[in-house]
Amino acid sequence: MKIVIGVDIGGTKTKIGLVDQHGKCHAKTFFRTREYPELESFLDKIKSTSDELIESLEGEVSVLGCGIGAPNASSKNGTIENASNLVWKESVPILEKLKLRMPMPMRIMNDASAAALGEMLFGGANKMKDFIVITLGTGFGAGIVANGQLIDGYDGFAGELGHVDMTIGDGRLTGLGVKGGLEAYVSATGLKRTIMYMLSKYMTESRFRNIAYNDLHGEDITKAAEEGDEIALMAFDYTARIMALALANFTAFTQPEAFILMGGLTNSGKWILEPLEGYFNEYLLDVYKGKVKILKSGMHGKTAAICGAAALIWETQEH
Amino acid sequence: MKIVIGVDIGGTKTKIGLVDQHGKCHAKTFFRTREYPELESFLDKIKSTSDELIESLEGEVSVLGCGIGAPNASSKNGTIENASNLVWKESVPILEKLKLRMPMPMRIMNDASAAALGEMLFGGANKMKDFIVITLGTGFGAGIVANGQLIDGYDGFAGELGHVDMTIGDGRLTGLGVKGGLEAYVSATGLKRTIMYMLSKYMTESRFRNIAYNDLHGEDITKAAEEGDEIALMAFDYTARIMALALANFTAFTQPEAFILMGGLTNSGKWILEPLEGYFNEYLLDVYKGKVKILKSGMHGKTAAICGAAALIWETQEH
Structure with a gap:
């Protein structure tokens, strides 16, 4: 099965899930964002959580990439900048640093823009x-x-x-x-x-x-x-x-x-x-x-943000 | 010479000009919009004014079409609807009616959108x-x-x-x-x-x-x-x-x-x-x-609106 890791970074929770080409979320979990105030340990946590989710799936799994939705994310710079509801206040080069841990195709976007992409690919706005x-x-x-x-x-x-x-x-x-x-x-x-x-x-x-x-x-x-x-x-x-x-x-x-x-x-x-x-x-x-x-939204409430993030990668695939 | 008729319908003046592919206006004039409160006579006036301008040019002139900028114009419907600064208050099917008088490629757009197109084609925003x-x-x-x-x-x-x-x-x-x-x-x-x-x-x-x-x-x-x-x-x-x-x-x-x-x-x-x-x-x-x-604006003040309107047609031409 081909899947994309969808990560939704929120002020309260960071949600991670594995999303197939139809927008179905096969495994998901979350951790509390504020428990990882250090960026490096936060990124380690994303990496370890993703690995656990992938191991939890049965059969052969091919990971196509990782899409991230976050407040105040710049898709063009790969950064999160001055997000008022996050603990890191300065400009955070999150894509660059996460790619060191998880070498795969990766995109980041404003969480609401990712959600809009999710609605186009998987939701009611197609x-x-x-x-x-x-x-x-x-x-x-x-x-x-x-x-x-x-x-x-x-x-x-x-x-x-x-x-x-x-x-x-x-x-x-x-x-x-x-x-x-x-x-x-x-x-x-x-x-x-x-x-x-x-x-x-x-x-x-x-x-x-x-x-x-x-x-x-x-x-x-x-x-x-x-x-x-x-x-x-x-x-x-x-x-x-x-x-x-x-x-x-x-x-x-x-x-x-x-x-x-x-x-x-x-x-x-x-x-x-x-x-x-x-x-x-x-x-x-x-x-x-x-x-x-x-x-x-036509997307399932509990997974809409994860699927939106995953849509960043699914959008780039021919399917 | 190939030219496009650019018409800018404003609350005070309606400006008409003949614009070449470089955004240069070769002839222009205006009349007072409020002097033609009847739609039919207003459209007749656009037709006669355009004809006079074309006749005023020397050499052979080929008219490629007519672009119109107007407040509250719908490019999709070809109408002007409820424009607060114009005399006609209801929905006016201006494109359909003007085409009867001037059978040629014709587009209408919100005047400011036309101006934006003009800036892209002829101005500082290219x-x-x-x-x-x-x-x-x-x-x-x-x-x-x-x-x-x-x-x-x-x-x-x-x-x-x-x-x-x-x-x-x-x-x-x-x-x-x-x-x-x-x-x-x-x-x-x-x-x-x-x-x-x-x-x-x-x-x-x-x-x-x-x-x-x-x-x-x-x-x-x-x-x-x-x-x-x-x-x-x-x-x-x-x-x-x-x-x-x-x-x-x-x-x-x-x-x-x-x-x-x-x-x-x-x-x-x-x-x-x-x-x-x-x-x-x-x-x-x-x-x-x-x-x-x-x-x-990088466009000449007196002709910017006319050139913007003409850009509606020039945009569709290969040049």
Whole structure:
């Protein structure tokens, strides 16, 4: 069996899996990124984890290469640079260093761009030429496809839409210090911050008056919404409204046929997606109305990021 | 001599010229768009004006086709739809109707996208693969090139960046009713509105306290700035700051190598371009700093729009 190693480096977890040409993940595991703050030991861990996964497969296995998705990765430079949700802050020449340990074809890309490639190869976007994948995890990422091609940018850093300023230079600071940056509102972290904001703004009773910021998790907010907690409902509505305005703005850029959403926040289902749809159609310019779909990813949630990373190598193969 | 008819339909003027394969304009003229509020007579006027120009050329002339740039034009549908600065408000099937009068190869495109194509074929961008042309006229337009290709969008309406909302749903209304839309701030019209805003905000003495909004022209504001009028200086600074924030946001989208500026407002030279450069570098995300140029168009100001329109046809020719 021919497989590609897919590595998704996230702020919380680094996921590794073995992906076949149909986007099926045959073995996968993860480790906690922050447990390997030293780059060298982090790369050793990727190498040893990959080896273990390959050994776990039965039959003959041929490894075609390794694809990596990571926040703030530059496909052109093979680096991760100043990623706000990762422990290494400077420019990390990750591809060069990992190739020393694993000599094989290797590519790295912004995680959301990799996800967009995964959607084209394995997901629901395989007939679309113009779409944008939005990843809603710890941060906010975007992978842009236009004219059937992934948009890389001059230097490999296209699609950093989490740092778009929504407020003419005022508002919340993102992890990169961008005032009013979208990611500070629309992401798992943004939703937690909005809970704090709602607690400051209203006197409404809520379970969140008894939970510290650091003890707060996305799933708790979904559960609270389901139980009718008004602060949770207002926080989701506020998040959906800002996200809708951002997607309406992004539409004016490349006019995608669809936005494809993935990541933890999309699991909050109707609490975020229903108001999002409503506000989106309200904010959309007339010329775009009725032409832009909001879809959930066609890839399996638990392996979408791994398959997206593997798509970087599968894309280069004839199959 | 082989030539292409280039037509630039603007809110104020419709310009027509005859352009050779090197982007040289051999004859040109214009008429006032608003004098032809009926679509049929407007198209008759384009036909008769083109004929007169062709007759004015000496020697044998072979017309290869006609390229049209217009606000809110859809290249895919051959239409102009709901253009806020034009007299026809509905969807106008302009290509189909003009072809009846002038049977020849014909293409239409958003004026700023046509300008981007002109920059690639005839201007300063002929080696760049990732750049954005910004047209600063009555409105604000953008033509986006990424991976060496013009970004059209699903339906031909990519690049409508003048209607991006900069203020989370608050702020000035654009002609299309978008609250906080960029065009309401950064355009010749936006600059006039900002003069009014500065007159409302400050009590500073200014020549503009004696001029009515409808009597105000862009050139007056430049002249006032040159003479040290503080309201004019503040208005330019305010415009430059909002524009810089917008360009910094746009950078996060496709990461262009350069923004190429054209249109009336760029004639205000240092009053807008110098503060723009300063604010832009301040707002730009670290990962982009020092990598994104702001350039003035390499095409001749008076014919840039005509040559851009003609580029739609020249692009399809082998030469």
